[in-house]
Amino acid sequence: MPNKHSTQYKILDAAQSLFAETGFNDTSLRQITSLAEVNLASVNYHFGSKKELIQAVLQRYLIVLMPRLDQEFTRLLAAQQPNNLNQVLTVFVKPLLELNKVNQNGTRIFLQLLGRGYADVQGHLRWFFNHHYGRVLDKLVLLVQQACPDLPPGELFWRLHFSLGTVVFTMASNEALAEIAQADFNEKVDIEGVILRLIPYLSAAIAAPVPTVSQISQTAPMLASEGR
Amino acid sequence: MPNKHSTQYKILDAAQSLFAETGFNDTSLRQITSLAEVNLASVNYHFGSKKELIQAVLQRYLIVLMPRLDQEFTRLLAAQQPNNLNQVLTVFVKPLLELNKVNQNGTRIFLQLLGRGYADVQGHLRWFFNHHYGRVLDKLVLLVQQACPDLPPGELFWRLHFSLGTVVFTMASNEALAEIAQADFNEKVDIEGVILRLIPYLSAAIAAPVPTVSQISQTAPMLASEGR
DNA sequence: GTACATTTCAAACACCTGTTTAAATTGTGG
DNA sequence: CCACAATTTAAACAGGTGTTTGAAATGTAC
Numbered sequence: 001m002p003n004k005h006s007t008q009y010k011i012l013d014a015a016q017s018l019f020a021e022t023g024f025n026d027t028s029l030r031q032i033t034s035l036a037e038v039n040l041a042s043v044n045y046h047f048g049s050k051k052e053l054i055q056a057v058l059q060r061y062l063i064v065l066m067p068r069l070d071q072e073f074t075r076l077l078a079a080q081q082p083n084n085l086n087q088v089l090t091v092f093v094k095p096l097l098e099l100n101k102v103n104q105n106g107t108r109i110f111l112q113l114l115g116r117g118y119a120d121v122q123g124h125l126r127w128f129f130n131h132h133y134g135r136v137l138d139k140l141v142l143l144v145q146q147a148c149p150d151l152p153p154g155e156l157f158w159r160l161h162f163s164l165g166t167v168v169f170t171m172a173s174n175e176a177l178a179e180i181a182q183a184d185f186n187e188k189v190d191i192e193g194v195i196l197r198l199i200p201y202l203s204a205a206i207a208a209p210v211p212t213v214s215q216i217s218q219t220a221p222m223l224a225s226e227g228r
Numbered sequence: 229m230p231n232k233h234s235t236q237y238k239i240l241d242a243a244q245s246l247f248a249e250t251g252f253n254d255t256s257l258r259q260i261t262s263l264a265e266v267n268l269a270s271v272n273y274h275f276g277s278k279k280e281l282i283q284a285v286l287q288r289y290l291i292v293l294m295p296r297l298d299q300e301f302t303r304l305l306a307a308q309q310p311n312n313l314n315q316v317l318t319v320f321v322k323p324l325l326e327l328n329k330v331n332q333n334g335t336r337i338f339l340q341l342l343g344r345g346y347a348d349v350q351g352h353l354r355w356f357f358n359h360h361y362g363r364v365l366d367k368l369v370l371l372v373q374q375a376c377p378d379l380p381p382g383e384l385f386w387r388l389h390f391s392l393g394t395v396v397f398t399m400a401s402n403e404a405l406a407e408i409a410q411a412d413f414n415e416k417v418d419i420e421g422v423i424l425r426l427i428p429y430l431s432a433a434i435a436a437p438v439p440t441v442s443q444i445s446q447t448a449p450m451l452a453s454e455g456r
Numbered sequence: 457g458t459a460c461a462t463t464t465c466a467a468a469c470a471c472c473t474g475t476t477t478a479a480a481t482t483g484t485g486g
Numbered sequence: 487c488c489a490c491a492a493t494t495t496a497a498a499c500a501g502g503t504g505t506t507t508g509a510a511a512t513g514t515a516c
Contacts, residue, residue: 007463025254029504039465044505046463118401126404154413158425161405162394166433169393173346176354177389185382197386200436205394208432211424235493257474267495272475274493 008046010036013103016057020112024054055128058117061110064102066133068095073139082146085203093195108174108191115172118164148207159206166202170194236274238264244285244331248340252282283356286345289338292330294361296323301367310374313431321423336402336419343400346392376435387434394430398422 003009014036018027029050033040047053072091076083099106117125144156151159170177171194178189231237242264246255257278261268275281300319304311327334345353372384379387398405399422406417 028502030502039463040504041466041506042464050504118397154409154415155425157409157413158405158422159429161401162398162426162429165397165401166390166394169346169397170390173389173393177386181382181385185385187382194386196439197383198390200439201387201390201433204436205429205433208428211428256472258472267493268474269476269496270494278474 007036007038007042010038011043011046011053012057012060015053016060016103016109016113019054019057019116020109023116051124054125058110058113058125058128061099061102061106061113062129062133065095065099065110066136068098070136070139073136073143076143077139082149083143085144085147085207086199088140088143088147089199089203093199096195097192105191108171111167111171111191112174115168115170118168144206151207151210155210156206159208163202163206166205167198170198235264235266235270238266239271239274239281240285240288241331243281244288244337244341247282247285247344248337251344279352282353286338286341286353286356289327289330289334289341290357290361293323293327293338294364296326298364298367301364301371304371305367310377311371313372313375313435314427316368316371316375317427317431321427324423325420333419336399339395339399339419340402343396343398346396372434379435379438383438384434387436391430391434394433395426398426 011032015027015032018031018035021027029043030040032053033043043050043053047056069092072095076088076091096107096111099110103109117129141156141160144160145151145153148156174191174194178194181187181189239260243255243260246259246263249255257271258268260281261271271278271281275284297320300323304316304319324335324339327338331337345357369384369388372388373379373381376384402419402422406422409415409417
């Protein structure tokens with residue numbers, strides 16, 4: 001059934017582009033089916049519901065990406081001495097760029113979809129992702145912990161989520177940013193360029209020195225008195 | 229007309245909470261008016277349209293925050309020697325926390341709204357913001373440039389947007405993150421705590437060493453061959 | 457070629473959206 | 487109290503949403 005020109009594929013291809021551009025909630029099934037040149041009802045026939053279509057669109061990439069990432073994480077975990085942060089983050093590059101084999105502009109589209117997935121806080125997406133791929137991310141956390149042994153677990157938690165925010169936001173607004181960069185600095189930037197710029201940024205961010213309690217309390221008292 | 233219990237205020241208060249929680253597009257006027265206990269038509273009567281209501285909700289905070297930020301930026305720009313990044317970023321703390329005077333939980337709500345504003349890419353919001361407050365942000369760029377004189381302008385552009393993504397995403401998903409942190413690490417985290425954690429993170433990120441061309445080209449060839 | 461399952465299709469479904477209308481109500485200055 | 491403006495109200499508007507239906511078309515195995 002996986003004909004490259006089947007109705008399913010036409011729907012998935014149309015849906016992913018529109019989802020990436022406009023977000024999940026702001027893309028209607030009628031937009032999708034008219035771009036795919038298929039009947040409106042075929043979405044519900046083949047995928048059941050819009051919710052399941054969204055998951056199918058993401059799954060097409062995740063099913064390729066996550067095992068590749070898992071493989072890279074496992075390889076790094078097997079190393080004798082702990083890896084530094086740059087090494088850990090760099091393993092994302094190849095698997096991400098291989099998504100261009102799944103689909104034209106696959107890397108860009110997938111990362112945009114990821115951004116949309118977190119922006120429209122669709123509860124089911126978060127569950128879907130953690131349920132299927134939580135184990136893989138645990139390995140990443142372990143690697144980062146090994147790379148930054150001085151970082152308290154709580155601090156690491158926040159910094160990983162900060163970093164997720166950086167990636168997700170950057171990708172969601174990728175087109176707009178790339179246009180501005182082109183106009184203001186005359187540098188052509190593609191998705192690969194952005195990924196390579198992110199690595200040193202995130203690397204330094206995650207490994208940033210943890211402020212001591214005394215440093216925090218310089219500003220803290222003011223806050224407590226002004227709250228509410 | 230600015231009675232604290234007027235219809236306008238009831239609408240604004242209900243709207244900001246729902247917008248922050250669910251996003252602009254996913255919050256209906258009927259949800260807002262029923263929470264505010266006013267008639268549906270009063271939104272269009274008092275604000276004209278939903279678009280203008282969104283801007284009014286944001287404006288209530290921006291009109292307080294931005295002059296305060298402008299004042300801080302100007303003060304720092306007048307200093308004899310250039311300020312370091314930590315000093316520059318720290319000036320955000322006080323003006324942001326003063327938003328709690330505008331409204332209960334004002335700081336958290338405003339930052340969540342900011343996140344929503346960039347997530348639902350409503351073109352009019354970007355325009356609205358740049359049109360009214362572009363000048364203020366130019367001063368911030370100047371300050372960061374002075375703090376990081378070795379950073380090429382193009383790189384600085386990207387890193388500031390990366391940082392915006394960090395803040396915006398973190399705030400948009402703030403509730404969810406705080407809950408997880410509470411459950412997993414048993415640390416109560418409020419908006420002030422998040423802001424204070426962000427500063428060293430962003431500071432290190434923006435000032436990260438710029439990779440040399442030779443470092444990039446180690447991974448680049450593979451990309452070019454696989455990209456389409 | 458006939459029987460059966462799969463897939464397509466146009467139409468309708470029930471519901472939700474932002475906005476507008478015109479009448480009823482309330483507030484206000486003379 | 488009256489006249490006039492400002493505000494509130496219920497109702498309807500036109501259009502969009504995801505989903506369902508039942509008949510038509512197509513594919514497939516015997």
